[in-house]
Amino acid sequence: MKTLIHFFLLAFIITNLGNAGDKGIFGPSKPKPGKPVAVVEQVLNATEKSYQILKEIDIKTDKGNVKFTKGFYVVSQDYISQNDENQNKLISILQTAVDLKKQNSDLKITTYTCGALCLILLIFNIILLKRRTGI
């Protein structure tokens, strides 16, 4: 009985820790696993102001497409290649998006690891319970 209580307690803690991580209780909010990461097809504007807007935008994921939730600006590839400063900005934005994607992927791994751990504990406890009770 004690083992069973321990198990449920542990499972409860692990599950809630995972949820808390998703909700950003222990740090900045992270993208939810399964949602996202997106593409940057259009990115940049020549002005500093719009760049700041872009920087402030949350990047959300949607089936392999990175989308900027607040407006975006379109600049042709030619324009980017001709403007050194815009190249730098674009690299910075893309790098941020890539980092977010990686973070998202890490979060998925953590969630799956927690799930697997819970499953192992459950099996272990069932075996233990069976041995003790002899059922």
Place this chain on the structure above:
Amino acid sequence: MGFLTFNVTDIISSLFKMGASISEGQLITLKWRLSPEGQKFYSQEQTNQFYEALRKGDTSVIDIVRKEKLEIIEKLEQELLLS
């Protein structure tokens, strides 16, 4: 080896002394290449080679970086597209 510790201003001064000049666009690229953000995309050896070329007054390496930046953009975009 001391050249490796120079900042952008020192590098530009050295280039001027050697009779080489760089455009505004090249300067932006040079600053990026020497910044921590730019350094992330290059190995230490590549950075050393870059410094070495500049030390010899070869400013064409800055134009190469400009092309490489486009490749970096392409690579990052591809990385994002991969599910």
